[in-house]
Amino acid sequence: MKKNLQWKVVLALAAIGLAIFLAYPYDDTKVRRGLDLKGGIHLVLQVITDDSINIETDQEIGRLEELLKKNSITFGKVTKEGLGRIAVQGVLADQEGKTRDLFDEYTRDWDYSFTGDRANLVLKPLVVQFLRDQSVSQAKETIDNRINTFGVAEPLIQRQGADQIVVELPGVDDPDRVKELIKVTAVLEWKLVKAGPAADEATLLQPYNGVVPEDAEVIKGDPKRGQGGFYLVDKVATVTGKDLRTIRRTTDEWNSPAVSFTLNSDGGARFEQVTGANVGKQIAIILDKKVQSAPVVESRIDRAQGGVIRGRFTPEEADDLVVVLKAGALPAGIKYLEERTIGPSLGADSVRQGFLAGLVAVVAVMTFMVFFYKISGLNAVAALILNVVILFGALAYFKAALTLPGIAGIILAIGMAVDANVLIFERIKEELALGKGVASAVTQGFSRAFTAIFDSNLTTIISAVFLFQFGTGPIRGYAVTLTISLVANLFTAVFISHLLFDLTVKKSAKKLSI
């Protein structure tokens, strides 16, 4: 064997070995099946990033009032003029300079201008963008946490575009529950009840002459928790979800599902103080602006003791509440743009039938090649098998998911692999017909066919790269499998197949089985 040839054999064996090493033993964890083949939930959701700007604006108003008061600046009132827009009204003319100085020093995220006695503050565009971006990444993180706490194998959660998040949960079969789990904002608050529950707002506010007191707000009961009616509660929360230390599912004294919690030292102290001062009153447990339950405080609740949230939960609902409270609240609201649930049986059907069809196709093509090209056809068959092995090795390495469009990509690539062999063989036949010797016909056949194979594969790879760049999920899957197989194709059809000829056809051979 020539030295050159030896190196080629080593290289070929190394490539095959690597591919087998990556893909073996072949199972679900090696090459992920996409949702269309495995079943599961695919959700596209949009983070309402305006929420984060709103929150920032509200907080800034509070900070501004405090800042101005502290520096004894007289002003009428601070009002919210819109998203990231605040106006301070009634600033005295002789205090304008001092106010400007304060703004320069303390409100650096805001641009300001004065018109008469009115200061207009606008959140800087860069800050707006930062806040929006941050709210999306925080939302993604929160959803990530929730899904992980809930327990889903191999979830895929990623950002898409400016404000979208794609969630793919393979194998999950209870879409409604998961959707709810992701969507709840999960802001939990304990607030003292001033009045209620009442059947409607008018009755509730009767003692207050129909006006909501400044330090209170009206909150509805959650009908799902058997809490109809309206409550008048303190505006300021005693403790919130942020003060929770531990939280877990439990059962109450009537053996129905409930959630128990303990508080951190800060929140515990406040809870102890407020409950101690308000024995006999109701304290409302509010989740996302809906009262879950409003138990009566029977005694001071010790800071170490913690408490229990009840609310006629089903076991699943109690579990989910634990999950969302553990994972934390969403920084902004979200809404769904797309929802797909693929049942596992449908995916299994596709796989089973697709496998059968693929098998029939491969056997048919291979039989044809051997029938048509005799022993040379066997070379092509070997190259084809290798192509598929390398493809799966690469899929495992890149952790790419196999989807139906992905399989379409593989079909195209296998078609082109067969074509490469056909091109070469037809070319060898032509050279033989011209009266060339076997060895030279093989060499000529390969080198003449090479440009066509190279150009056609590269053109298709170029288009696949663009598809990957601009396409969405499934189209990308197609582009990935296609690109991988075409690269493998150039290697197997040109290099391996040639090597097989070199190894099997003697230099002095008079006839070639083709």
Next chain:
Amino acid sequence: MQLFKTPNIRFLKYKYIALAATAVIVLAGVLNVTVFKGLKLGVDFGEGTLLRVKMRTASSEGDIRNLLQTVGLGKSQVQSTGDTNQEFQIRALESAGSGGTAEEQLEAHEELANKIIAALRGDDGAAERARGLVDLNAIDERTLTNLLETSFPGSGPEAARGIIATRNMSGIIADFQELGGIGLKPEIQTFVKEKTYLGKMTVLSRETVGPQVGADLRRKAVQATIWSLLGMLIYIALRFRLEYGVAAVFTLFQDVLITMTVYSFTNREINLPIIAGILTIVGFSINDTIVIFDRVRENQKLLRGKPLEEVMNVSLNQCLGRTIITSGTVLLTVGALFLFGGDVINDFAFLMLIGTVEGVYSTIYLSCPVVLFWQKWFKPKNAGRR
């Protein structure tokens, strides 16, 4: 074995007829799409709701439609899939209300889907539910595990997994007997029989796409197509000549148009796998075209002085064996997919069948003539000699 001994067909003699035929087909397609039927966009690209359900016993499209009619959803498209008359695909066509925000519309679609499911279920299982039983054909694995775990601590997860796996085999449990062969403890089997009932249907898949995503997907698909065509055009123009690049891309357009024309006359929908199919046809077509162009490029050196049309004819003949064999193997593959691939793949395979057959024609009759015409128009002096 040789397919053709010495083929010498004057392919390019018929180039005008071929172009005319192409024009007629494409025109018919454009008319059909714009004036008559239009393309049937699947939920992927349009918006709306697509449901696949499986009934416990055989039913018919008519029966399903009747059930939907009673709740005012008679316009829904119902299509039987599979061959047991148990599986149906339902596309809600009732407008979910065009007003409102994107999310409200999506919720309206969801609502529609719920309504359809409720209508199909009817009062099935109402009596059982009143007795506190749960539908074994609708329950999810977690809930079933919890249910079993309360009565059989420790063996809930395994039993639930077994039951759900059995259900997944066919999509629906038709009879409690099916649970006999999966190694469930007898007491668990009895428990399941007592605590659950077998609902008349399951939802195999449910897809709802809001207007925003539909528009997004359409836009991105167009963008991806334009860029990849441009990429191919530039590469071929560099490796060959500009007119070859133009001809190749023109051929691709034609392939897609003709394939879509034929496809539009069938009742099939355009969804993402179909887009993958179109891309695949494009891939094969560009491959075929380049193989011919490569041969022309080579023959131009060998057959100096011969007019380009003749060089092309020789090249087409030399490549004929390869064209037929390659297309033949592709036909074998997609034929297998068409026959055995199952419902989801069937539309894709059908499209590929048209595309492959059509691809042979376009390779021979379109790619080369376009180069000839281009040279005739833009380089009158050199025409026929380059």
